[in-house]
Amino acid sequence: MNPGSGTPAATVRTTGVPEPSGPLLDDLHTRVTDWFEDAARELPWRDPTCSPWGILVSEIMLQQTPVVRVLPVWLEWLQRWPTPAHLASEPSGAAVRHWGRLGYPRRALRLHAAALAIVADHDGEIPTTRDELLTLPGVGAYTAAAVAAFAFGRRETVVDTNIRRVHARLMGGSALPAPALTSAEMKRAVALMPGDADLSVRWNAAVMELGAVICTARAPKCDACPVIDACAWVAAGRPAPGYIPKGQSWAGTDRQVRGAIVAVLRDADHAVPRSLLMEAPVDLSMQGPPTTLSLPSGGTARPGALSTLHGLQAPTEQLERALTGLLADGLAEEHDDGIRLPT
């Protein structure tokens, strides 16, 4: 590959991946973090006064979920549950209910479980090291490194989808990173890290932000990129991706059915009888005047979401399978009076 004349020379090949060395790397750090200082979005979890708990909550909520949808929910959560102990004092169903429509509601379940573990094993304080954080439910390699770095100022190599894409383009000259994180990628990320802890935190945040707002997956805003002259992908003429990402199926899947069931449970103020849940009347879209189901217990439920499934003719078999899965996952419970969020 010919990186072209404005590209940092590939001077280190110990990992098989070209990496800039000393002065060039320092320059990269400076330019990206300087850009970040001006361009960073002001987000509440980036405020210096934000608690580690606030940062942990934000990281979990941001998993596979855009900032704009997380913001209002995060604000409500932090007001309602300012510490892990506050969340831990409530049933897990409360976490699922207030998760709203963020998606992947078992993140709410795991965050609640993490709060329990933090209270039980860490005296109510968020663990400060990557290894300790990794033991918490719902906290994987990315989140553990991110919390250690952003909440505690530690020098951790943070690798998320944004950072992977920036590295793939800037250093690798390809449009997209590999389908799954490779060891070569991880080594490159480690090699690119500033030695200084404080700078490393800003570098992690800055590269992530660069990927989120400039070096985006679909239509990157290369004109506004602070390191366009160093980009191997641009130098190579912005070649197309070498593979076709496999899409996420949705219509007709169990995921859709599970989502609809949880939506009904979330909006219901009482347990919903299993029979009612499985045979709700058809009301195609979730739009229009909010219809209401009267529950035998005297409460109400909004059947819209589930009705959509009947409109799609989801087989009863699938409804049953989805519900069984939700019960097994702890996202729902069956009581004498019906199905409800966990207590």
Place this chain on the structure above:
DNA sequence: AAACCGTGGCC
């Protein structure tokens, strides 16, 4: 380790 797990905005 490939598959599964929600949701909504965007081009």
Place this chain on the structure above:
DNA sequence: TGGCCAAGGTT
């Protein structure tokens, strides 16, 4: 319009 995509984790 609909497929793509988003600060991943778990099994």
